[in-house]
Amino acid sequence: MFVFETQNYPTSPGVYLMKGPRGKILYVGKAKNLRARLGSYFRGDAGHTVKTAALVARVEAVEVLLTASEKEALLLESSLIKKYRPRYNVVLKDDKNYILFKLDKRSPFPRLAFTRRVVRDGAAYFGPFTSAAAARATWKELGRVFPLRKCGDRAMANRVRPCLYHFIGQCLAPCVKAVDAEAYMALVRRVEAFLTGRSAEVIKNVEKEMAEAAEALAFEKAAGLRDLLKAMRRTVEGQATVLTRLVDMDVAGFAATAQGVGLCILFVRQGRLLDRKTFFFPGLEAGEAVWAAGSALTQFYRPESFIPPRVVVPEALAPEAGGDAAGADESPDDGGGEGQGDAQALAEILEERRGAAVRFGAPRGREERKLLALAEVNARRAAEEAAKAAERDVLPSLAAKFGLPLLSRIEAVDVSHLGGRGVRVGLVVFEDGAPKKRDYRAYAFPELEGTSDDYLALASFAAKRAATGPPWPELLLIDGGKGQLEAVARALDAAGAGGAFALAAIAKGDTRAQNEMHDVVHVPGRKNPLALRPGSPELLFLQRVRDAVHEFSIGRQRRARNKAGLASDVLASPGVGPKTAKLLWEAFGSVAAMKAAGAAEIAARTGLGPKRAVSIATVLSQLPD
Structure with a gap:
């Protein structure tokens, strides 16, 4: 049983690690006054929740790490939670970054690429999409509407003839200078307009083009444009318009149920509800809801995440809140107003990670209040559905x-x-x-x-x-x-x-x-x-x-066996080195697939030049079956 001795702990800010048997980390917390915070755990009848009482009963040692400020303590706490994933902390099980579209306008011929990391490189980012399948479906439809290049910079630099996308009308083939840079950038501006909410003008232009094709009796072209219109409307117009202003914001709401705490984050882009993400933290009581939501948001917004200029949270999580706020601990409050300080620290962290101002706080105006209410409804529903699934879960048994x-x-x-x-x-x-x-x-x-x-x-x-x-x-x-x-x-x-x-x-x-x-x-x-x-x-x-x-x-x-066989067969062929063998392996996976592909497919899938592809195809055809 751990015995708390006041004189062993400082009154400065920092992080504490509660350890159980064999030194296993059970809980990571932070405080602006470590002595007061730890004392609140181990004094007589502290009125703990069931979860906190169970934690305290298992603690065998406490280690502290000092920091210079509350903000540093919050950052260190989040980092340690991610590293150790302690049993008694709120830990995001799904902590990956979500898919974004990236349009790097520094390139003379930009392409719309996927990424999960936001870098301050001058590129435009659009999203996020919580579903990779939905993001790829959207990208595919956009590729049919806007014929930007699909290949990477390396493949484009090595091409000597257009790829298949050009021949089916989905690429302007900048790789072979089939389009001048000015015309290409005009298309890029249309893509950016479409993705930043000005889709109406793009859709209107396609409708006009469809009508002109029909008048010219080009019915096949008109039918194709009709299908594109349907795809665009499914992709964009299907998103609910929730704001009269074309602004980007995230809205985070939480709800406490008998089974635990639910959290929902709505992604609003250019006034439209683009997507949402829900989390559920089972076994928490209503009094722990604010702490759980604040801790989750600290982990959710990482340096490589897309952070909008406005993040709406309930008043209890806002820096201007009078009571407990983001990151407040579930243990009895030490009277230092730690929760409010944590919310202000989180607001500062978001600005640093975004590299620009972030308005982090309670809703302002009727529209933002309605969005917060929608997020809270989704959070409650997520908690209830997760609780029902847990009832059927076999893991407790x-x-x-x-x-x-x-x-x-x-x-x-x-x-x-x-x-x-x-x-x-x-x-x-x-x-x-x-x-x-x-x-x-x-x-x-x-x-x-x-x-x-x-x-x-x-x-x-x-x-x-x-x-x-x-x-x-x-x-x-x-x-x-x-x-x-x-x-x-x-x-x-x-x-x-x-x-x-x-x-x-x-x-x-x-x-x-x-x-x-x-x-x-x-x-x-x-x-x-x-x-x-x-x-x-x-x-x-x-x-x-x-x-x-x-x-x-x-x-x-x-x-591994196929790769070893491939290496021995292909690398033994004249004129094929390790780099070329790696390209062939990644593209085809077996010698049989390479031999069946032929020179044209080898060139298309590896980015090699046509002469090189013909030479390799000839070498491969001479290998034994």
Whole structure:
């Protein structure tokens, strides 16, 4: 049990890290007066919420990091939360930057490209889009309307003839000087006008062109223009007009429910509601809603994010608020007005990250108040829907089966090789029941070539995983039986990570029903498998995780094998060096696909010149099947 001694902590601003068993970080917080803030946790009857009381009961040590100001403390807190993802903090599970359109007007022939990072480079950015599929569909429709180049700068510089997009009317072919720069920039200005809300004039011009085509009896062209009009209206006019002013702003609203706190951020661009993003933080009480929303916004607006000039938040989150505000802690207030200071610090951080002024505060005027109410309605709905899904979620039941307090992050591992060649150990990650593909990893062990030793491969993986460190999973699932489980457990103990997380192995067992083998789950220290009924939701979920890692590890092993075969076949060909082989590999993936492509397709997909492509196609045709 942690004993708080007042004299050990300063009264200056900073960040504190509450640690539990084995030094695991349970919570990261900040304060302008560390002594007062920490004292509020550990005095007698502090009136804590259930969540805070559970946290305090598990604390074994507290480490503090001093900062020069509240703003620095807020920045450091956000950085540490992202790094350690503590169990008792509000952590954005979906913390990626969203897709934006980028129009770099510094180029003599700009193109409309995708990006997830905003850089102060003079380019124009449009978005964001929370759905990558919706962004790509919009980009495709815009490409049909506005024939800007699609290829990158490198491909354009190496082209000697137009690509396919030019021949289907979706590119003006600046690569071969088929259009002069002035005419091209006129088209760029039309694209910018369309994306900045002046779509009516563009649509009007297309309508006029369609009418002229119909009068000239060019019905095929008129029909194509008609389809383009429909696409544009789906893309732009389908967005609700919510402001009479053509301004960009984000509107963040939150709602507390019996199940937790919901947060919704509306993206308004040029007076139109472009998109929205919702978050849900389960298990929080109404008194923690302001703290949760403030902490989430601090993590949401990162340096590479698109930040509009206006961000509307409820009064409780605004810098001018009289009470608690953004980032206020859920523990009893220390009387220092920390919440209000955090909101002002967040406003300053947004301005620094945007590189220009940001009006961060409560709604002004009827239109902004209506938008905030809409955001709050969406936040409440998101919380209610997430709560219903959680009721059906198998994770709490599965956690109880393993004797764990919770089961949020699951990692699964499997070994794949072909007769001992191309050894790959695949690792997949599930968070809150869903795959987290950006955390998938494939480990290569060239020193194990020819061994066919799965136990040794898993032990080698365990040593690497222990060295990687947090975030730890609550459970590591191994595709295998008791032998594989023991190999991983011994390796983790040897690496000093034994007990950092629970272990389990899933394999075909002795249980038979209707002449079929069923999967069983083994855990360390238990002779018999866990009592998981065949066909139960818990076992089906574990099988889904096992199947995901099995497919991933086999795919990576095949990919490595194909790449090795490609390297040996293609690099052995005269006139093909490593760079060219890499281009061919990325474009086709196999020798058979290259040989079937021919010179024209090789040139189109790699950006190589036609003579070079013909030479390579000739070399490839001479390779054995």
